[in-house]
Amino acid sequence: MGRSATPEGDPAHTMELLWGGGTAPISRPRNGKPGLTLDRIVEAAVSVADAEGLDAVSMRRLAAELGVGAMSLYTHVPGKTELVEVMLDRTLSTLEPGDDTDTGWRDRLTAAAHDYFQLLCAHPWMLGVVALSRPVLGPGGMAKYERELRAVEGLGLPDLDMDSVVTLLDSFVAGAARAAVDAAALAARGEADSEWWQSVAPHFEKVFDPERFPLAARVGATAGEHHNAAFSPAHAFEFGLARLLDGVGALIVGSGTGGD
The missing domain is CATH 1.10.357.10 (Tetracycline Repressor, domain 2)
Structure with a gap:
């Protein structure tokens, strides 16, 4: 399976983030912009990491990318350690499920x-x-x-x-x-x-x-x-x-x- 070398963070909160979804907005939309969700945060984080590496991913940087205040991100994810876990899992989830039919x-x-x-x-x-x-x-x-x-x-x-x-x-x-x-x-x-x-x-x-x-x-x-x-x-x-x-x-x- 995919493995993580990130620091432990908060295990209970990490499990909630990994398995609890994250599509429903907690913050209200402003100026016609979509509400902030964990999915949007993770999508922005993966985009930054793909382009510039994981070191470029910070709460301040993601807040700027999403046009929100940095503190609003903590409503959805407690810190970078937990965020990276979700980034890994969401990226692994894009793998094809595989076709076992008529194959050895x-x-x-x-x-x-x-x-x-x-x-x-x-x-x-x-x-x-x-x-x-x-x-x-x-x-x-x-x-x-x-x-x-x-x-x-x-x-x-x-x-x-x-x-x-x-x-x-x-x-x-x-x-x-x-x-x-x-x-x-x-x-x-x-x-x-x-x-x-x-x-x-x-x-x-x-x-x-x-x-x-x-x-x-x-x-x-x-x-x-x-x-x-x-x-x-x-x-x-x-x-x-x-x-x-x-x-x-x-x-x-x-x-x-x-x-x-």
Whole structure:
């Protein structure tokens, strides 16, 4: 499931925010503007985080974005810690529920991994607050966890192994997304891998001895030619996911059922 690394905040209030809705306005509309709701606050917070990162999200900034006084936000959410929990869960809730019809476990896990990878790349701020040790305990986080568990239900795996497969998948996807986001950030600053290599290669070739490092020379050249760079986040994700699923397949075979 999605995991949170945010401070604890107020657990009781956080659960109310995660599960209690948030569409009904508490404050009255002013000057024809819609009333303030938790949904509007979360939508504004996610928009700011997507554009500028989570550090840019503050009650003062959100109040300015929404055209309200900062203190009015506290009627809906006690602080940033609780707000981030809701942001995470609402963003996870945008994931597709998954289609289990006429698909095997491998296709189901592949689809779940791709959806989560794309979500993290679209909302890089999530990478700074997701953690394996603290699950996001809202409906969005639970729906994601349920979907991933359904992918391996009925295969003969013990419950602990089912959870471990999901945890392994989430951990891999988060790492792959972080690498992709970092590469995209470098490219956005005009530091694309291909340009970096073009500037470094002439100097590296002067000092590198291929006879001393024959495998590095041969394999590195092949990979560099294939990726047109030293590293391809997309290839790393697809290759790693395939190998991870191979391992899950071996686990299923070892359970004695062989999978579906």
